[in-house]
Amino acid sequence: MAKMGLDRQALLVAAAELADASGLDSLTLAALAQKLNVRSPSLYNHVKGLPDLRAALTVYCLHLLVETTRNAVIGKSGDEAILSLCEAYLRFAHTRPGLYEAFYKINTQQDEELDTARRELLDLFVRIMEPYRLGDRETLHAIRGLRSLLHGFATLEQHGGFQMDLPLDASVQYVLRTFLKGMHANKAG
Amino acid sequence: MAKMGLDRQALLVAAAELADASGLDSLTLAALAQKLNVRSPSLYNHVKGLPDLRAALTVYCLHLLVETTRNAVIGKSGDEAILSLCEAYLRFAHTRPGLYEAFYKINTQQDEELDTARRELLDLFVRIMEPYRLGDRETLHAIRGLRSLLHGFATLEQHGGFQMDLPLDASVQYVLRTFLKGMHANKAG
DNA sequence: TTGCCAAAACTAATATGATTAGTTATAATA
DNA sequence: TATTATAACTAATCATATTAGTTTTGGCAA
Numbered sequence: 232m233a234k235m236g237l238d239r240q241a242l243l244v245a246a247a248e249l250a251d252a253s254g255l256d257s258l259t260l261a262a263l264a265q266k267l268n269v270r271s272p273s274l275y276n277h278v279k280g281l282p283d284l285r286a287a288l289t290v291y292c293l294h295l296l297v298e299t300t301r302n303a304v305i306g307k308s309g310d311e312a313i314l315s316l317c318e319a320y321l322r323f324a325h326t327r328p329g330l331y332e333a334f335y336k337i338n339t340q341q342d343e344e345l346d347t348a349r350r351e352l353l354d355l356f357v358r359i360m361e362p363y364r365l366g367d368r369e370t371l372h373a374i375r376g377l378r379s380l381l382h383g384f385a386t387l388e389q390h391g392g393f394q395m396d397l398p399l400d401a402s403v404q405y406v407l408r409t410f411l412k413g414m415h416a417n418k419a420g
Numbered sequence: 421m422a423k424m425g426l427d428r429q430a431l432l433v434a435a436a437e438l439a440d441a442s443g444l445d446s447l448t449l450a451a452l453a454q455k456l457n458v459r460s461p462s463l464y465n466h467v468k469g470l471p472d473l474r475a476a477l478t479v480y481c482l483h484l485l486v487e488t489t490r491n492a493v494i495g496k497s498g499d500e501a502i503l504s505l506c507e508a509y510l511r512f513a514h515t516r517p518g519l520y521e522a523f524y525k526i527n528t529q530q531d532e533e534l535d536t537a538r539r540e541l542l543d544l545f546v547r548i549m550e551p552y553r554l555g556d557r558e559t560l561h562a563i564r565g566l567r568s569l570l571h572g573f574a575t576l577e578q579h580g581g582f583q584m585d586l587p588l589d590a591s592v593q594y595v596l597r598t599f600l601k602g603m604h605a606n607k608a609g
Numbered sequence: 610t611t612g613c614c615a616a617a618a619c620t621a622a623t624a625t626g627a628t629t630a631g632t633t634a635t636a637a638t639a
Numbered sequence: 640t641a642t643t644a645t646a647a648c649t650a651a652t653c654a655t656a657t658t659a660g661t662t663t664t665g666g667c668a669a
């Protein structure tokens with residue numbers, strides 16, 4: 232009975248790998264235990280159970296996503312910053328599909344750390360929109376639009392929703408630039 | 421042992437109700453059997469198993485969604501048709517959350533009926549875009565954009581992703597009109 | 610009408626996974 | 640070196656999916 236030196240973080244990292252490899256649905260405690268060379272009840276020393284593990288994955292994903300998107304906008308502003316953020320977001324979802332699944336299956340439950348991380352991501356979007364001077368209300372509408380575009384694109388791609396023979400990159404560029412043009416037109420009109 | 425007169429369609433309808441009530445994840449054969457006053461092995465007379473049931477729900481959802489959106493665009497064209505289709509789409513996702521979940525968890529597996537239904541939905545989008553005369557390539561990009569917007573908005577709303585105090589209706593209007601303006605600007609520029 | 614038969618429902622049994630309770634071994638530290 | 644918290648374990652329970660094999664029923668043909 233060798234001590235494996237596991238901790239909550241090690242579980243999270245391994246769980247995220249499993250989810251990325253075969254989908255969040257097939258992330259089971261049994262599979263995780265096997266990957267970590269441990270019997271599944273042992274995992275309960277580090278997480279409260281499967282729901283707790285998944286909730287922790289959500290927070291973990293948010294942290295990584297905030298870090299990724301923050302890096303993407305450093306030294307940029309305006310359309311350039313938005314495009315860079317969006318590309319980073321989509322690249323993240325594409326690279327870590329299982330982890331990203333955990334991100335949006337947010338339990339509506341209250342959670343301190345979760346709320347903080349979500350606010351950080353929202354703040355990033357808000358700050359990036361500041362140069363446009365849209366006012367509070369319109370800024371939030373526009374952010375909802377961008378988030379919907381990104382999330383929709385990421386999940387549709389993940390679930391094989393885009394089957395036409397047309398490069399995804401080009402679609403992303405078209406869609407984002409179209410939305411930005413609309414935003415500018417709003418300002419003008 | 422009374423015959424309950426079940427058939428595949430009855431299972432689908434009941435399964436969709438269960439999914440709408442408490443989420444697709446909690447649609448189990450056990451729960452479905454209980455709802456239908458039957459033991460769970462009996463369900464195997466009508467579906468091959470849970471994966472088959474879920475795949476059937478996907479097709480069922482697509483049929484309803486095609487019907488709903490088709491009705492929404494009758495006698496309309498241009499921006500008006502697009503807005504009407506989008507509102508119907510979002511209303512559908514909002515009204516039938518569990519069924520809509522089945523829609524986008526499309527197994528990448530091949531399925532005749534599924535492909536047909538998906539093509540019907542795509543065709544509807546294509547036809548509605550015709551007045552804009554964007555050309556094949558740009559039409560498909562624009563459709564991907566609209567679908568991403570709709571799907572992203574629907575699922576973010578469903579998972580409690582919009583927590584700011586700002587009416588969802590207004591966001592939908594803003595976002596769709598912004599994208600349409602962008603499309604028009606593309607044509608102009 | 611009566612008997613046959615396919616279909617629909619059933620019971621029994623197996624397998625996988627989550628979870629809890631209670632036990633044992635280990636590693637850090639007093 | 641002895642103590643102790645804890646990480647890991649075994650054993651057991653519960654829920655679900657699924658398969659195998661059995662029973663009943665309702666419709667249809669002789």
